[in-house]
Amino acid sequence: MHSDQSLLPNMPIFGIIGALPESYAGVISATLRRFSAFSEMTDRSFTILTKSKTTRPAAIESLLHSQNRLDPRITVRNVWTDLQSWSDAKLRSLLPVEESSFDEKASLAEEDVQLARGELKFDERSRKDAKGRILQTTRYRPEGTIAFTDRLDTQQQGRLGGRRLTIFDRQENALYSWSSATGLYHAWLDSYTGGNDSLLINDSSEFGAVISSYRRDNVTTIQVLHSDYPERIGHRELSAGKFTTLTRLDWFDLIAVLTETQIADLRTRGIVRQKGNNIASAPNIVDTPVITELGDRSANRGIYVGRLAKEKRVDHAIQATSNARNSGTAVNLDIYGGGPLFAELNSLVDDLGATEAVRFHGHVNEARNKFLDASFSILSSRSESFALVVVESMARGCIPIAYDIAFGPATIITHGVDGFLVPPGDVNELANTISHVATLEEAQLAAMRRAAITRAQDFSATSATRQWGDLLHHAVEGKRGASTKESVSATISSAHWRDPSTLTITGDFTASHDGQPEDLLLSWIGRNSESYGRVSPKDTDSGSSQKFEFDIPIDRMGLRIGDACDIHLDCLVDSHPVRTRLKVDNSSLPKQSDNFRPYSTRYGNFTISMEENPVCAPDDSLHP
Structure with a gap:
């Protein structure tokens, strides 16, 4: 415990989960119990942020408070209901990552306009194509005005392709548009942190893909890993969001796990770095009532x-x-x-x-x-x-x-x-x-x-909350800046098969400015599979000579026929994580070994695929 400062860092602390239904267990239960304990031990208020369109924050907050399942000092908010309920002035304060000149109002269907005029009454409406695929979702305010649209047919109306999320004021004026939900989520988070020093504790592994790219000088990001997701890599059991989160753990200020053995496992797998201090453990907070009588129980x-x-x-x-x-x-x-x-x-x-x-x-x-x-x-x-x-x-x-x-x-x-x-x-x-x-x-x-x-x-709440307090202080003290101006380029100069499933590569890397890349790792990320892993360089003086040598254990990729992995160089520059694609010319690569085929894409990037027939080169135009 920190005797010279508060139990928790003296700044707003936000929790993030995906959905908050009436019935829940597991991750949601652990998150709510942790924040309730925070409130109980510090007499502070906290906010839980949710992103699911099915969550109705006011109703669920009231229910959980009435049932003593959530401390009354905790509020629940939701991105989509915020967009419905915020004033026009509040909506205009959102700072978008990108602003669109697209005339969203002109693209609204007549039925949307009827709804907005109060001629029809719906909270949400979806427009679909002939195959039943959603092309647009429109959500309305209680008075009937359009709050936002989420279009998935921006390239050609009526056909899937592209995305545009647009928020409207109460006069049906399109205020801002984003081409991905990530930009909207980031603007929404900015509205809560407000430029102030803040902590975000994300318990949703699905949403981690969004939080990993939310880099602000004033915001410390923590990703909690509740489940043994790394064990599932390669078994095709992870959603795209959870898989992306696991491939970006370097991007968070701190990874929080529940036991020390998880830290050791993640380091052994190369998913987190052997060096560095951006991972720590603290247990789930458990409701431990004082039991003085064991009661009459049937032993069977x-x-x-x-x-x-x-x-x-x-x-x-x-x-x-x-x-x-x-x-x-x-x-x-x-x-x-x-x-x-x-x-x-x-x-x-x-x-x-x-x-x-x-x-x-x-x-x-x-x-x-x-x-x-x-x-x-x-x-x-x-x-x-x-x-x-x-x-x-x-x-x-x-x-x-x-x-x-x-x-x-x-x-x-x-x-x-x-x-x-x-x-x-x-x-x-x-x-x-x-x-x-x-x-x-x-x-x-x-x-x-x-x-x-x-x-x-x-x-107990007392013991575990103190551990969480230490973890949060550690995260704030180790907070990195939002970004680095450095970029890194890496090129393979030679490659050969050490054995049928191990490819040895050597090459050079350079930084764009004055920074020195450190703690090099080679990573592979599956294009159409949940393949991910990292290995350290062979014992060389690559840190000083700006040369690298790696043994790539291709059998660890878990590739199937038709799968491919893109190969990257991961490093730290001034403590900031940098990931770059490895460049290579086909003349520097050996021929296929068994079914494993290393090749250079048309953009000169290094990829390894598993081929049934080596004579037909894959069309990699979509994977630069």
Whole structure:
């Protein structure tokens, strides 16, 4: 804790999430709990910014306040409702990245004009083409005037192509236009920070692609990584936004993760730099009520709380419960949560003949309090970054049984003392552990429950908020300037295959001004796949000689036939991240090795593709 200054930096601190529905869990729950703890411990007000068009901030804020799910000092705002509700003077204060001379008013459909005149009443209207694809979305103010349009047919009306977002005043005058949502989002954020020193904590990995390019001298940006997204790279499980965020982690002032083991993993993968201090850890803040009485609990009652999604492997928990019953232990499992796999999991319960033992309750607000009545909880996920639900279980005296997956459970649970760890994916051992817990003597169970409650206090609001305070101070102290004037050029002079899947390249790099590029990394980014990784240069004196040599492990790219990766040089210049495409002439490159083909695009940039037939060069005109 900083004894000579406030617990948190003395500046406005904003939280960012994508959507805020009435029912939520996971990232949203962790974000709201953190900011509520900030308010409780500092008696300060904070603002949560949202971007989803489905969020109605006033209604959800009122609901969460009334249900004590959000501290009353916290307000919720949304970009799209702001554009609907702000005064014309406030709208004119937005400073766009680009201003359009396009006559947006002239392009409005007659129905839009009728709506604006009050002849028709809708909050939002979409215009679609013959195939049902949205060409334009128009949103209106309560009095019927047009607030903004989002057109996706700017190149030729009626055909998909181009984008133009336009905001209007109440006299139907187009004020500003942007050719991407990013520019609009940045102007919106500027309206909140107002040129003052501010902190943005972005918990949305989807929105990180936007925040990564939001560089202001007065704003410190922090990206929180909640899930084990790096583990999913190459498996084609990430959205475009989340993938872009992972490829731009250098761009944030600080990356916040939940455990030290995540930091080590990200550095090992090369996703964050081995050197540097732009990554730190602080745990999720957990509601840890003071439990003095353990209560009467049936030793054989288990509970699962979480989404019914593929990565949670709820089928393992169900199968293990069924196996334990088949071995003679009369255990039950209550499942709280909703998700896309409900029907599939319900069918599994029917197939196992376990309908009396496994019960689905759907999403329940404050489901964590159900741990008070259960003897043990099950975490069967494929991956977790912190396993918040484990701490919530322990805080209520419910003994966690968790797969010993990376990052989360083992950093919380002491096996056999306050919970149990099971080899990941081992359903039989999970069943055995369930049976073991259900048949322990009451005195043993009571001792473990008390140990679990004690351990959970290490993640209480008081303890975790102090850690977050240290992290935020660290971010502000390490804040970089908004940008650098430096650009870097890098050219490959020679390349050869060291083995069939390792390409060795050498070359030179130079900076445009006086800065000296440091901490070089070679990165690859998939064009049409989630391929991303970075490697350090070979042991040379490239830092002083402005030469580089890299071994490119192409087998790590996870390419399939038709995939391609563009190759970049990443470096720091005056502490600022710079990424540049590697230049190369085809005469400097070797021929194809197996299916891997290195080549120079028509713009002279270095790319590696996986080819079925090497004779046909790809059309790379869209990938300079």
